Structure formats: C-alpha cells, structure tokens
Amino acid sequence: MTGSTRRAPFRANQAGLSHYALIFAIIAISIVAAFPLVWMVLSSFKTPAESMQVPPVWIPKTPSLEAYSEVSGVINAGRSFTNSAIIATTTTLGILITSLMAGYAFAKYRFRGRNLVFALLISTMFLPPIVTLIPLYRMVNSMGLNASLVGVIVPNLANAFGIFLMRQFIAGVPDDLIDAARVDGASELRIVFSVVAPAVVPAIAALALFAFVFHWNTYLWPLTILQGNTDDYPIVLSLGRLLSYNRGAMNTGLVMAGATLAVLPPLVLFVFLQRFFVDSIVSTGVKG
Amino acid sequence: MATLNLSNATKSYGDVDVIKGIDLDIADGEFVVFVGPSGCGKSTLLRMIAGLEDITAGELKIDGERCNERAPKDRGIAMVFQSYALYPHKSVYENMAFGLRLAKRPKDEIDAKIREAAGILQMEHLLERRPSQLSGGQRQRVAIGRAIVRNPKVFLFDEPLSNLDAALRVSMRREIARLHGELDATMIYVTHDQVEAMTLADRIVVLDGGVVQQVGRPMELYNRPQNVFVAGFIGSPKMNFFQGEITGTQADSITVTTPATAAVAVPVTSNATPETGRAVTMGIRPEHLSVADDGTAPGFTGTIVLVERLGDESLLEIALSDGTEVIAKVAGGGSEAAGDTIRLTFDPAHLHLFDADGERIG
Ligand SMILES: Nc1ncnc2c1ncn2[C@@H]1O[C@H](COP(=O)(O)OP(=O)(O)OP(=O)(O)O)[C@@H](O)[C@H]1O
Numbered sequence: 001m002t003g004s005t006r007r008a009p010f011r012a013n014q015a016g017l018s019h020y021a022l023i024f025a026i027i028a029i030s031i032v033a034a035f036p037l038v039w040m041v042l043s044s045f046k047t048p049a050e051s052m053q054v055p056p057v058w059i060p061k062t063p064s065l066e067a068y069s070e071v072s073g074v075i076n077a078g079r080s081f082t083n084s085a086i087i088a089t090t091t092t093l094g095i096l097i098t099s100l101m102a103g104y105a106f107a108k109y110r111f112r113g114r115n116l117v118f119a120l121l122i123s124t125m126f127l128p129p130i131v132t133l134i135p136l137y138r139m140v141n142s143m144g145l146n147a148s149l150v151g152v153i154v155p156n157l158a159n160a161f162g163i164f165l166m167r168q169f170i171a172g173v174p175d176d177l178i179d180a181a182r183v184d185g186a187s188e189l190r191i192v193f194s195v196v197a198p199a200v201v202p203a204i205a206a207l208a209l210f211a212f213v214f215h216w217n218t219y220l221w222p223l224t225i226l227q228g229n230t231d232d233y234p235i236v237l238s239l240g241r242l243l244s245y246n247r248g249a250m251n252t253g254l255v256m257a258g259a260t261l262a263v264l265p266p267l268v269l270f271v272f273l274q275r276f277f278v279d280s281i282v283s284t285g286v287k288g
Numbered sequence: 289m290a291t292l293n294l295s296n297a298t299k300s301y302g303d304v305d306v307i308k309g310i311d312l313d314i315a316d317g318e319f320v321v322f323v324g325p326s327g328c329g330k331s332t333l334l335r336m337i338a339g340l341e342d343i344t345a346g347e348l349k350i351d352g353e354r355c356n357e358r359a360p361k362d363r364g365i366a367m368v369f370q371s372y373a374l375y376p377h378k379s380v381y382e383n384m385a386f387g388l389r390l391a392k393r394p395k396d397e398i399d400a401k402i403r404e405a406a407g408i409l410q411m412e413h414l415l416e417r418r419p420s421q422l423s424g425g426q427r428q429r430v431a432i433g434r435a436i437v438r439n440p441k442v443f444l445f446d447e448p449l450s451n452l453d454a455a456l457r458v459s460m461r462r463e464i465a466r467l468h469g470e471l472d473a474t475m476i477y478v479t480h481d482q483v484e485a486m487t488l489a490d491r492i493v494v495l496d497g498g499v500v501q502q503v504g505r506p507m508e509l510y511n512r513p514q515n516v517f518v519a520g521f522i523g524s525p526k527m528n529f530f531q532g533e534i535t536g537t538q539a540d541s542i543t544v545t546t547p548a549t550a551a552v553a554v555p556v557t558s559n560a561t562p563e564t565g566r567a568v569t570m571g572i573r574p575e576h577l578s579v580a581d582d583g584t585a586p587g588f589t590g591t592i593v594l595v596e597r598l599g600d601e602s603l604l605e606i607a608l609s610d611g612t613e614v615i616a617k618v619a620g621g622g623s624e625a626a627g628d629t630i631r632l633t634f635d636p637a638h639l640h641l642f643d644a645d646g647e648r649i650g
C-alpha cells in the first residue's frame with residue numbers, strides 16, 4: 001500500500017505454462033467484462049431495424065447518429081447531465097474532505113473511545129443500503145430537502161468506507177512530518193490538506209474515482225428522494241424514461257445511445273486518474 | 289538566542305511517569321546535549337520543550353516567559369528530526385518557505401532568508417530539487433536550513449545524525465559545531481552517541497529513567513562522574529567496576545580491598561566520612577590500565593580472553609581469577625595474544641569510588 005513498492009519487470013524467460021494460462025485467463029475475463037459495453041456502443045449506432053434483427057447484427061452496416069440526436073428529443077439530456085455532474089462532483093468532493101479529516105483524526109489522534117467509535121463506523125459499512133432507505137428518506141424529508149438535488153447530495157457527503165480507506169493510508173504518514181508542520185506553525189486543517197493529503201494522493205485518486213462512479217450511477221436514492229421531480233433527474237434516472245417513453249415499441253438504439261453518453265464522464269475520469277495509482281508518485285521525504 | 293529553564297518538568301502517560309521532575313537552566317547561546325540510554329526520555333523531554341508533548345506538571349520558561357501553554361510555533365523554537373521529516377511533495381525551497389509563508393512574511397524577505405540559509409549550508413544548487421532527489425546528508429542539511437530560516441531562539445535537534453553513515457556523521461557534526469559558533473544560538477541536542485555529546489556540548493545532561501543523573505561539562509563528566517550510572521555511561525569502552533569494601537581510612541585516602549586487587553589506597557577529595565567495612569564499587573577506565581613492567585604499582589593479574597586490535601591501540605578483554613571481566617585499552621598493536629597471562633597496573637589517582645547507593649565518594 002506504500003508508494004515505494006516496485007513491480008519486478010516481466011521477464012519472458014521466466015514465463016512458464018502457468019504464465020500463459022494466467023494471461024489467457026485475464027484476456028478471457030476482459031472479453032466477458034467488456035462485451036456488454038461494446039454491444040452497447042455498437043447498438044447505439046444501429047438503425048432501429050438492425051437492432052431488432054435475428055440473428056443479431058454485430059457491426060452496423062450504415063452507422064448512424066440518429067439515435068443520439070433523438071435522445072435530446074425525449075429527455076432534457078443537457079439538464080440531466082448537469083444534474084449528474086452536480087451530484088457526483090459535490091458528493092465526491094464532500095467525501096474526500098470528510099474522509100481526509102476524519103481519517104486523519106482516527107489515524108493520528110489519541111482520544112478516549114477512539115477504537116469503539118471507529119468500530120461503530122466500520123460496522124455501518126455492512127448495512128445493506130436498502131435497510132436505511134426509508135429512515136433516511138424520512139429524515140431528509142423532514143428537513144424539507146425532498147425533491148431537490150440538495151436532498152440527493154447531503155446524506156452522502158461522508159461515508160464509512162472513505163474514512164476507513166483514508167485512515168489506513170494516513171496511518172502510514174510519518175508522525176515526524178506532522179510534527180514538523182506543527183513546529184512550522186501549520187493549523188491542523190492546514191496539516192490535513194497541505195501535508196497529509198499530498199502524501200496520500202494515490203488513495204485520494206482511488207477514492208475519488210470510486211465515489212464519482214458510484215454517485216454518477218446511483219439510482220435508488222435519487223429515485224426515492226426526488227419524488228418524480230424529473231427536472232432534477234440525473235442521467236441514470238432519465239435513461240429509464242427513454243426506455244418507457246414509447247410503450248410497445250423497442251427503443252434499443254435510443255437507450256443504448258443514452259447509456260453510451262452516460263458512461264463517458266466516469267470513463268474520462270478513470271483515464272485521467274489512473275496514472276495516480278498506476279505509478280504512485282509519492283516519494284517519502286522521511287528516510288526509509 | 290535565549291535562556292531556557294525547566295523546573296520540576298514532569299510527563300506522565302496515564303500512570304506511567306516518563307519524565308520525573310527535571311530542573312535545568314540553560315544559558316543564552318549554550319549548546320546542551322541530552323544523552324542517555326534508549327527509552328530514558330530524551331526525545332520526550334525535547335518534545336515537551338518544543339510543545340509537541342504536553343507538560344504534565346512543572347514549568348517551562350523560554351527567555352523568562354512561561355511557555356507551557358504556547359503552541360510550538362509561538363515558542364521561538366525550531367526542530368530538526370532524526371527522520372529529517374521533509375515535506376516530500378515540496379521542493380527544497382518550498383520546504384524552507386512553508387513556515388515563513390504560514391507566518392505571512394513578505395515574499396522578498398522569505399527569499400532572502402532562504403538564500404542566506406542555503407549559503408550558510410552550501411546548498412544553493414539544491415533549492416529546486418525534491419527531497420527524494422537528495423542524499424541523506426543533503427536532506428539533513430535541508431532540515432537544518434528549514435530550522436535556520438525560522439530564526440529561532442532555541443534550536444532543538446533529536447538525533448539528527450543517526451541516519452547518516454559514519455564519515456558523513458563526522459562531517460555533519462563539525463558543521464553543526466560551526467553553525468553553533470556562527471549563529472550564536474541556544475541549542476539543545478539529543479543523541480545516544482557519546483562522541484557527539486563530548487565533542488559538541490558545552491554541557492551534557494545525562495538522563496536515565498526520566499531523571500537527570502548529572503549535568504556538567506564533558507570533561508567533568510569524564511573525570512568526576514557523580515554516580516555509577518554516569519561512570520558507566522560516559523566513556524568507551526565502559527569503565528571497569530570492582531565490588532569491594534573499605535578496609536581502612538586515612539586523612540586523604542581510603543583503603544579499599546576487592547577480591548581482584550590487593551588493598552589500594554584511593555585518594556579522596558570529598559568530605560565524605562566512610563566507615564570501615566562498608567561495601568563500595570571501585571571503577572577504573574580501560575585507558576587507565578597499563579601493562580605492567582615494574583611490579584610496584586597496584587594492579588591485578590588475569591588471562592587474556594580476546595584481543596581487538598584497532599591499529600593505534602588495542603582492546604584487551606581479561607578474565608580475572610574471581611571471574612570478573614576487565615577491558616584494558618593499551619597503545620599500539622601489542623604482542624599480547626589470547627591465552628596469555630598478563631599483569632595490569634593503574635595509578636590510584638585514576639580510581640573512582642562509589643558507595644553502595646552508587647553515589648561518588650572519591
Ligand atoms: N505515548 C506513550 N505512552 C506511553 N509511554 C510512552 C509514550 N511515548 C513514549 N513513552 C515511553 O516514554 C519513554 C521515553 O521515550 P523517549 O522516546 O523519550 O525515549 P528516548 O530517550 O528518546 O529513547 P531513544 O534513544 O530510543 O529515542 C519510553 O520508555 C517510552 O516507552
């Protein structure tokens with residue numbers, strides 16, 4: 001989990017049969033995992049007739065963007081994307097900030113009941129979200145935040161997994177570094193964001209990605225709390241409306257086009273963030 | 289530059305007392321070294337002074353002002369850590385600038401201070417590098433530079449050289465000595481390395497079990513250790529001890545008899561009045577033992593167990609007939625070999641005498 005582990009370079013002459021078996025397995029798994037994604041993208045370019053054909057057409061003969069232009073006719077795609085972006089970005093930022101601060105406290109402060117509080121916090125990770133759905137709904141409702149983006153966002157600004165992850169990584173940040181910052185006159189908040197955070201960048205990148213993807217794709221909670229306020233629907237909820245807008249007819253191409261658009265932002269974020277965990281850039285300033 | 293006073297400084301973790309009431313006055317510009325075995329509380333005491341550890345009881349004054357409740361940054365101290373503790377993601381320049389920026393100093397003042405410190409430490413060419421691109425010695429220089437730019441009243445060092453290799457340790461040690469002269473600052477330095485303590489210190493504070501054992505100039509500690517602990521701790525190899533008893537007292541000396549040595553008259557200067565029959569510990573440093581040739585000086589005979597030749601001198605490990613092991617440091621490569629029987633003599637003026645409680649009596 002530290003930044004200093006280096007992978008041994010792959011050497012062909014070490015590769016026995018098991019090595020090739022491993023590579024084959026990885027390729028097979030990748031194909032299975034990528035199949036729906038590829039199918040989705042391909043289908044989005046098909047004409048309605050092509051998408052209904054049996055046996056299925058793999059590669060559309062005349063790729064068309066028709067489905068894409070149609071999406072905006074059915075739902076307010078711009079608005080839905082903005083809603084998703086607001087929900088995913090604010091929630092991710094909130095999670096990062098609260099996780100860093102709480103993770104720092106759990107990792108570096110000694111206080112009465114620390115382990116008990118931490119254990120309680122961790123135990124919430126094992127609660128199925130469905131169990132808390134109704135109580136959470138009633139709480140947010142009673143705060144008057146129902147049917148609004150604020151209501152979608154607020155309950156998710158902190159979560160146990162993020163705090164747990166940050167605590168684990170921050171525990172590895174040397175105490176001397178924190179003490180040096182204290183001597184330099186840094187406030188505790190300043191230490192968290194200017195000294196500790198840069199030392200756990202890979203963890204922050206990973207958490208940011210998980211949080212963003214999760215809250216970009218989240219379905220049940222916005223559906224529940226937005227109470228049919230379709231103006232505030234994130235794209236994932238709006239996709240559902242694509243599916244059902246024309247009862248009787250199958251709008252596969254339309255739905256696939258919408259879904260393709262919907263996965264783009266998390267994908268772009270992944271490409272952007274992956275370098276942070278592929279080669280973790282943190283090098284320690286403490287002798288080690 | 290400042291004075292520093294500790295009175296009855298105490299630190300407890302729950303029921304465990306780690307620092308047990310320390311009184312210490314440090315003069316302006318003084319270089320004080322804390323030494324002691326691992327776990328004796330050196331770092332804890334230093335961190336109490338820095339403000340990184342609460343003071344459970346007692347008082348800390350810097351420049352006459354009570355500092356117990358002050359944040360580290362408001363105490364006028366700067367600290368250099370054993371692990372260097374450089375901010376890994378910041379350049380050398382930014383490492384040094386961090387504290388000044390937090391204190392909202394003007395940009396050109398920050399720049400001037402950093403250039404000046406870099407000049408003193410001869411590291412102008414390193415300013416744009418990251419800590420990971422520096423050698424251990426260079427990192428420690430940066431850590432010292434970061435302390436210098438704070439312009440502290442008191443410099444605190446916690447084993448700053450112990451991560452460096454032997455040669456670098458010597459040169460950095462000289463550099464710190466030079467720095468002390470140049471900056472004319474009060475410095476407190478923690479180490480478990482005697483050579484560092486002896487060479488750097490104006491005064492050494494020997495700690496054990498959270499208690500001050502002795503405070504004094506380096507040669508004072510070497511020549512007149514106050515108790516058995518200090519006698520055994522200062523000096524390398526360790527002082528040899530013999531258990532014995534007082535068999536006679538004269539006006540200016542005490543006669544001590546041990547199983548290993550015949551009766552020896554130990555000169556005493558203290559006004560202690562030891563009675564005959566009392567148990568004592570007699571100590572003699574390895575460098576004060578010599579290979580006898582005349583047979584008149586007091587001494588003892590034993591069998592050489594091990595010879596360690598260091599070039600300019602040799603260490604002889606000798607087993608006496610009663611089982612006591614003694615180390616002697618003799619000049620030159622020597623012709624002694626393991627298994628030889630050897631007679632060692634000493635000048636009674638070099639003997640140290642401690643009572644049953646370990647306190648010095650002569
Ligand atoms: N948080 C703590 N809780 C309980 N005891 C502690 C705590 N921190 C330190 N101690 C104890 O305080 C004592 C002094 O520790 P300290 O780090 O000051 O020793 P030291 O003299 O610096 O040793 P070293 O030479 O190994 O650095 C040790 O016995 C240690 O076990």
Ligand SMILES: [Mg+2]
Binds near residue numbers: 330
């Ligand atoms: Mg220590």
